Amino acid sequence: MTFELNILNNGGGCNSGDSAEQPCGDHTGCGGCSEAPDDSSRRQFLTKASTIALGSLSLTLLPMSGDLLSDEPSLDNSDGSLADTGSEPADQSEEVVYGFLVDTERCVGTGKCLTACREENNVPEGYARTWVERFVHYKDGTVQVDLVPETGFADSDIPPIAPELVDRAYFVPKLCNQCEDAPCNQVCPVHAAFTSPEGIELVDPDRCIGCAYCVQACPYGVRFINPDTGNADKCTWCYHRIQRNETPACVEACPVDARVFGRLDDPESELRKRLAKIPTSVLKEHLGTHPKLHYVAKSGEVI
Amino acid sequence: MNWKLIFSRNTRHLRILVFLIVTGSGGAFFVRSQMVPADYGQTGPYRHAALVEIAAQPSVLQSDSTCLKCHTNVEEERSESPHAAVRCLHCHGNGKEHIADAEKAAEFPEHMISPAGEWDGDFRTHTDLFITHDRATCLSCHTSVVGMPDAFLSINVAEHLDEQGAEEINSKNVCFECHEGHSPGL
Numbered sequence: 001m002t003f004e005l006n007i008l009n010n011g012g013g014c015n016s017g018d019s020a021e022q023p024c025g026d027h028t029g030c031g032g033c034s035e036a037p038d039d040s041s042r043r044q045f046l047t048k049a050s051t052i053a054l055g056s057l058s059l060t061l062l063p064m065s066g067d068l069l070s071d072e073p074s075l076d077n078s079d080g081s082l083a084d085t086g087s088e089p090a091d092q093s094e095e096v097v098y099g100f101l102v103d104t105e106r107c108v109g110t111g112k113c114l115t116a117c118r119e120e121n122n123v124p125e126g127y128a129r130t131w132v133e134r135f136v137h138y139k140d141g142t143v144q145v146d147l148v149p150e151t152g153f154a155d156s157d158i159p160p161i162a163p164e165l166v167d168r169a170y171f172v173p174k175l176c177n178q179c180e181d182a183p184c185n186q187v188c189p190v191h192a193a194f195t196s197p198e199g200i201e202l203v204d205p206d207r208c209i210g211c212a213y214c215v216q217a218c219p220y221g222v223r224f225i226n227p228d229t230g231n232a233d234k235c236t237w238c239y240h241r242i243q244r245n246e247t248p249a250c251v252e253a254c255p256v257d258a259r260v261f262g263r264l265d266d267p268e269s270e271l272r273k274r275l276a277k278i279p280t281s282v283l284k285e286h287l288g289t290h291p292k293l294h295y296v297a298k299s300g301e302v303i
Numbered sequence: 304m305n306w307k308l309i310f311s312r313n314t315r316h317l318r319i320l321v322f323l324i325v326t327g328s329g330g331a332f333f334v335r336s337q338m339v340p341a342d343y344g345q346t347g348p349y350r351h352a353a354l355v356e357i358a359a360q361p362s363v364l365q366s367d368s369t370c371l372k373c374h375t376n377v378e379e380e381r382s383e384s385p386h387a388a389v390r391c392l393h394c395h396g397n398g399k400e401h402i403a404d405a406e407k408a409a410e411f412p413e414h415m416i417s418p419a420g421e422w423d424g425d426f427r428t429h430t431d432l433f434i435t436h437d438r439a440t441c442l443s444c445h446t447s448v449v450g451m452p453d454a455f456l457s458i459n460v461a462e463h464l465d466e467q468g469a470e471e472i473n474s475k476n477v478c479f480e481c482h483e484g485h486s487p488g489l
Contacts, residue, residue: 108455
């Protein structure tokens, strides 16, 4: 197969990538054949060769697609107990894409989202699926990062900072970035880390062996080993809530709308409108994980 | 085909090889069928039931729409105030039991719960819900902390009370002498 295609590419003088799909004979797909117009036998040969190449290529592909088509129904029929969850294929065809925006210019660090997440997802004390950091840029150039206590700074033992020393300060809520190319998913040795049809990274508690490989792989540090279950645990953007058209618990619990959750595929969603209005960035963009969590913050300043 | 030759002593090593391949691959298929869940691969490279189980978790946190079904007056008050983005649970707690009770009561109209304003006290609101006039509720958000955006109303309580000439500075419900929770005014 490759041999024939090579003949086509080299002999025809076509360098464009789609020459295999569009025969050179009609000069539409390639960059233009450089042969003289009277070289008709060569042209005929090329036309025939490309036709044969494409024909045999499609013939080799046909049985493959036939296999795929015939496999899927048989898998569905093999386990009748799951037939009632027929909503998944519908979701896939709609291609729901969820997104998240964190507005660091609105967050006031009350910590209500932290309590809400703990209650909603039964997260043990001392561990967190989401947390809030406070970045304090002092006038002397140093940067201090505090962890916001769950009850907020108002009742905490953390010594207050003198406002006259501070250049600027802001709160940065952190949660799962739901990367499109999630490193945590790729390293799981037992396929317990998986991506839902909506693009949410989840953990299968029955499959997870608690090896913590994913905990190390996540560049954002959002995974941890739950001491109660021994499994990897992580923020799921409250998958169970968003499947019922509810917002994630932290979004529900934010009194200043600093967390915005919505569908990226819906141009009318508040998320898309906010994203269009203000410049946003993602964390650790250089890692190429393509997060679906966006931040209203100076690019590179928040890490 | 010369079967005699194939089963002669000279091809013993070949037969061993064939035996090993057949039993080995058969064993491998058996082990795989036992180890891989039946629904693996149904919607992707994972156990489909895991997706269903995670999606079936109950929602703990109640959304405002549940509260506003009964407490209709609050929505009006709140929508035009600076507290428009504040949701019920921020001040009143989650109220899951309260809602469960209310849903039970809806089946028996004689025990129907009334909205807070005209509540006659008949219905036992055994709740984790607090209708409190406690300054701590307000200050959990409005205490001035380094890092808060300028647009947000953060106060130093002592200064604010002094400026306003509050009489009972130490009273728990001192905020509510001037402000109303649902529409605080400024």
